[in-house]
Amino acid sequence: MEPQHLRIAGDLMEKIDEGDYAPGAQLPTEEELMREWGTSRNTVRRALQELANRGRIDTKQGSGSTVRRYRPTLHLASPAPAGSDAERYEAYINRLREEEGKVPTERLEVGREPAAGVLAGLLKLDPDNPRAFVVIRRCDRVIGPQLWQRQESYYPGFIAEGTALELPTDIPGGTKDVIAALGYPQTGAWDVIGAKMPSLKDSARFGIGPGVPLLVHERVAYSGTTPIRFTRTTMPADRHKLFYAEGDIDPGVLRTITDVSVYER
Known part of the structure; x- marks a missing residue:
């Protein structure tokens, strides 16, 4: 079975790709994701780190995570x-x-x-x-x-x-x-x-x-x-x-x- 943090990351990635979260948009907070998925803060943070490692979001301490905006x-x-x-x-x-x-x-x-x-x-x-x-x-x-x-x-x-x-x-x-x-x-x-x-x-x-x-x-x-x-x-x-x-x-x-x-x- 796929680890939960990868399932959370995959769900967020799909929503980003489908435009539910536009470039520059704020993602749900850690608390909101914890409630939605019934999981721990550590699991949510691993999911968000997975998206950051793929270059899809920017995460700042105290400011949450936003979808990266690209201007190529x-x-x-x-x-x-x-x-x-x-x-x-x-x-x-x-x-x-x-x-x-x-x-x-x-x-x-x-x-x-x-x-x-x-x-x-x-x-x-x-x-x-x-x-x-x-x-x-x-x-x-x-x-x-x-x-x-x-x-x-x-x-x-x-x-x-x-x-x-x-x-x-x-x-x-x-x-x-x-x-x-x-x-x-x-x-x-x-x-x-x-x-x-x-x-x-x-x-x-x-x-x-x-x-x-x-x-x-x-x-x-x-x-x-x-x-x-x-x-x-x-x-x-x-x-x-x-x-x-x-x-x-x-x-x-x-x-x-x-x-x-x-x-x-």
């Missing part, structure tokens, strides 16, 4: 009409600034590292060649005190060395235009997206609560058969949703789905 960023996981991923992020943070007073910032770091391991294989660089290296552009997007998203792009040294890609400044036209001007127009790419539970360091870096995985989006772009960029975007799953488009999509679609959350129905 739209991350374009494929090329799409009506603007770039950066522009969609800009629109999102402008809304947060107006509604919640949160101040967004971006931190850009540029560096080099030797080509080694899986990265060398993806970019077809010889790890035994001491002159083989990659240029790294790391952009951290921060909202308030929290790291919201980290994007790291790696460029073969033979392409990036001595170019604007090595400068720690924003590139108005985008790095794709810089690479194309160097004789390597992007002709194709592949993507892999997965999820993993964060390490302790990741949890602290992103300010991740219990039960929240990280989404990791990896892309290798090519010019013909030459790999020209490997990009890894890391983002907490409760703050991002991925958008893929195929075919002739009206630009208004992006505006329509911006406020759609998989957590709300």
Whole structure:
């Protein structure tokens, strides 16, 4: 027989999923749940902890438990009409600034590292060649005190060395235009997206609560058969949703789905 705290948690989860308790709504108090289920305070607290561990509620001592409210960023996981991923992020943070007073910032770091391991294989660089290296552009997007998203792009040294890609400044036209001007127009790419539970360091870096995985989006772009960029975007799953488009999509679609959350129905 299923333990009682899991039955209580399952019942509350079903009511959250069906909309009986909307995002931001207060759950019944511990006393109310104890009376409803004829059980102990410890059992009720274990049930609520189960929901907190799954990232579905927030619990504060003395304030009770509320259904978590999600406001995810739209991350374009494929090329799409009506603007770039950066522009969609800009629109999102402008809304947060107006509604919640949160101040967004971006931190850009540029560096080099030797080509080694899986990265060398993806970019077809010889790890035994001491002159083989990659240029790294790391952009951290921060909202308030929290790291919201980290994007790291790696460029073969033979392409990036001595170019604007090595400068720690924003590139108005985008790095794709810089690479194309160097004789390597992007002709194709592949993507892999997965999820993993964060390490302790990741949890602290992103300010991740219990039960929240990280989404990791990896892309290798090519010019013909030459790999020209490997990009890894890391983002907490409760703050991002991925958008893929195929075919002739009206630009208004992006505006329509911006406020759609998989957590709300």
